[in-house]
Amino acid sequence: MAAEAARRIAIVTGGARGIGRGCALKLAGEGCDIALVDVLEPEMARTRAELEVLGARCLTFAADVADHALARDCVETIRREWGGIDILINNAGRSMPKGILEISEAEWDATIDVNLKSCFNWIQAVAPTMLEDGGGRILSMSSLNALSGGVTAAVSKFAYAAAKAGILGLTRALAKELGPTILVNAICPGLIKTEVAKNRVIAEREPELVKGIALHRVGSPRDVAELVAFLALSEPCFVTGQAITVDGFQWNM
Numbered sequence: 595m596a597a598e599a600a601r602r603i604a605i606v607t608g609g610a611r612g613i614g615r616g617c618a619l620k621l622a623g624e625g626c627d628i629a630l631v632d633v634l635e636p637e638m639a640r641t642r643a644e645l646e647v648l649g650a651r652c653l654t655f656a657a658d659v660a661d662h663a664l665a666r667d668c669v670e671t672i673r674r675e676w677g678g679i680d681i682l683i684n685n686a687g688r689s690m691p692k693g694i695l696e697i698s699e700a701e702w703d704a705t706i707d708v709n710l711k712s713c714f715n716w717i718q719a720v721a722p723t724m725l726e727d728g729g730g731r732i733l734s735m736s737s738l739n740a741l742s743g744g745v746t747a748a749v750s751k752f753a754y755a756a757a758k759a760g761i762l763g764l765t766r767a768l769a770k771e772l773g774p775t776i777l778v779n780a781i782c783p784g785l786i787k788t789e790v791a792k793n794r795v796i797a798e799r800e801p802e803l804v805k806g807i808a809l810h811r812v813g814s815p816r817d818v819a820e821l822v823a824f825l826a827l828s829e830p831c832f833v834t835g836q837a838i839t840v841d842g843f844q845w846n847m
């Protein structure tokens with residue numbers, strides 16, 4: 595019988611709910627142990643219990659991803675507890691539905707910090723250990739909004755679109771800088787039914803919205819998680835520096 599493959603260690607930021615929870619469950623089902631990072635402690639505890647039912651070891655960190663020093667501290671703890679880190683999923687993010695005439699400087703800064711600076715924080719924290727250990731996969735959650743600028747009929751999302759577009763440049767540049775040891779990719783989800791999107795965007799507009807989607811449905815966290823698992827786990831993998839869209843081919847965003 596073949597020896598049991600070593601369990602891989604994955605960090606999922608914003609893993610308490612939504613797309614992050616979906617990715618964490620999928621990776622746990624594929625034999626990963628999961629470190630969750632989120633500000634929503636009760637939701638994170640529920641997701642932790644679900645991961646443990648799947649047989650995964652789990653660590654939880656109640657931490658703001660925009661905090662640079664905290665990212666380093668969390669990674670140090672994970673290294674101490676589990677020895678290394680194989681996969682980083684930069685998933686935490688928040689929307690900012692305010693136009694250029696309404697948004698405050700603080701709101702702009704917070705949007706950039708949570709969506710873009712967070713990726714810098716966590717990549718800088720994990721890169722030394724991944725390089726030292728000879729491999730790693732980094733995935734960051736961008737958005738279809740980075741490519742389209744957002745739905746014209748909806749409230750403006752220019753700050754969010756700018757932050758998510760920043761992830762694409764960061765991904766391409768770091769794929770070069772960290773290759774060939776670390777693979778770095780971005781994912782651009784279209785409309786995915788999660789707590790936030792359900793309330794703010796989808797609500798009662800779902801029948802109208804799906805008319806602009808080739809697959810005639812909005813996505814689910816599972817749809818994104820399948821792509822994440824491929825990019826995080828497939829061997830061999832010749833994909834790096836890419837922004838991969840998972841949107842059922844949506845042309846109305």
Ligand SMILES: NC(=O)c1ccc[n+]([C@@H]2O[C@H](COP(=O)([O-])OP(=O)(O)OC[C@H]3O[C@@H](n4cnc5c(N)ncnc54)[C@H](O)[C@@H]3O)[C@@H](O)[C@H]2O)c1
Pocket residue numbers: 607608609610611612613614631632633634657658659660685686687688689708735736737738782783784785786787788789790791
């Ligand atoms: N749902 C969609 O349609 C959609 C589309 C494109 C991109 N995205 C992106 O996918 C990611 C996940 O979105 P979602 O729909 O699951 O949203 P969600 O709000 O359901 O989940 C986001 C998670 O991130 C956490 N989070 C937010 N700010 C944080 C912070 N400062 N520190 C730590 N954790 C924080 C939240 O607590 C939450 O658990 C986000 O980056 C989002 O921008 C979502």
